[in-house]
Amino acid sequence: MASFEIYGGKPLKGELIPQGAKNEALQVLCAPLLTAEKVTISNIPDIIDVNKLINLLQAMGVKVEKVETGTFIFQAKDIDLDYLKSEDFKKRAASLRGSIMIVGPLLARFGQGFIPKPGGDKIGRRRLDTHFEGFTALGAKFNYDAGEHFYSVEAKKLKGAYIHLDEASVTGTANVVMAAVMAEGTTTIYNAACEPYLQQLCKMLNSMGANITGIGSNMLHIKGVKTLGGCFHRILPDMIEIGSFIGLAAMTKSEITIKDVSWENLGIIPNVFRRLGIKLERRGDDIYIPAQESYEIDTFIDGSILTIADAPWPGFTPDLLSIILVVATQAKGSCLIHQKMFESRLFFVDKLIDMGAQIILCDPHRATVIGLDRKHALRGISMTSPDIRAGVSLLIAALSAEGKSVIHNIEQIDRGYQNIEYRLNNIGADIRRIG
Incomplete structure (x- = not known):
């Protein structure tokens, strides 16, 4: 120590x-999971939590190429979904609270997402209900293995819905937004977080081909699209x-x-x-x-x-x-x-x-x-x-x-x-x- x-x-x-902003990085680094195309992100901070998330994405099958200090290209072309049930995944993901942010993109693109109970600061209760209630509103089925402390969500097809979040959770909003961008129909998220980092994520997703309006307000409207593409994004x-x-x-x-x-x-x-x-x-x-x-x-x-x-x-x-x-x-x-x-x-x-x-x-x-x-x-x-x-x-x-x-x-x-x-x-x- x-x-x-x-x-x-x-x-x-x-x-x-x-x-670069840590809290933004932990969100936008998961957005490349939504596409098979290359996504370039700059101003990424060189800190433990962010590096752990990058290593986790690599272990999942994301190709990561360092362009220069703070700038990386991510390509999630071949994701190993079986790895998400492995002990190595559980160990890596449990050490990082930001790992929860992979669930929304995985659910949107592959119809399934898994995560152990994430770690992070010991600063009190940090519940995940907002995330999973949002996923179930979109049509996903939620399971929690209390013995293994392992969460999973599955859906053959997500459908747009009106979602009134129980709290204006930044990570909860971000996760539900990433799940909704490729859902069928229109999703409205009320009581959405509107932090600059969430605004940044929404702008990034729009540059990938998403259709999100109301950015910066507490009501987001998301018209689902079939696919997303690559983009360039710079972290605040x-x-x-x-x-x-x-x-x-x-x-x-x-x-x-x-x-x-x-x-x-x-x-x-x-x-x-x-x-x-x-x-x-x-x-x-x-x-x-x-x-x-x-x-x-x-x-x-x-x-x-x-x-x-x-x-x-x-x-x-x-x-x-x-x-x-x-x-x-x-x-x-x-x-x-x-x-x-x-x-x-x-x-x-x-x-x-x-x-x-x-x-x-x-x-x-x-x-x-x-x-x-x-x-x-x-x-x-x-x-x-x-x-x-x-x-x-x-x-x-x-x-x-x-x-x-x-x-x-x-x-x-x-x-x-x-x-x-x-x-x-x-x-x-x-x-x-x-x-």
């Missing part, structure tokens, strides 16, 4: 280029990494420019950081964050304590709440962090309290942060990363802290952040990978 050794308290300065920059870098700049009093952020796809993210008192400005398609000695948390109009909560897009993404919480520890003022979607995602705050932060964990979903206004710097400690976002939040805290910190289990960070220590060391950080 590898660890990071961090020597904090150093201001950083320079430019950072965000990687990762909004979660962009938000992480904004928080990093504030915590470490650093002057940082984040390049090519696709500003129009960031939604309210910049304004939420501004409500924490962080100065940032748009320069073309870049974000410039000046070095700040202090930043003050806003209040609501009536003077009551600011609450920052996650919500489906265009609300604030839950993946950045851990970053917001860490940044608030050194602000002037207080705020309430309300993590609605995952009941275990705030359980990393004990490490921040050990570092000297003033945080009250109200319950599994809420934490009150009393900002230190930099009067007391965080202190370096030894800690373990529980999940991707908490891991990078602890890394940001360690970079702002006095002295040496050690973060264990950094494989969690590697799952979502590409070469993070090299990129941050290039602008003045002191991070060493050990073990």
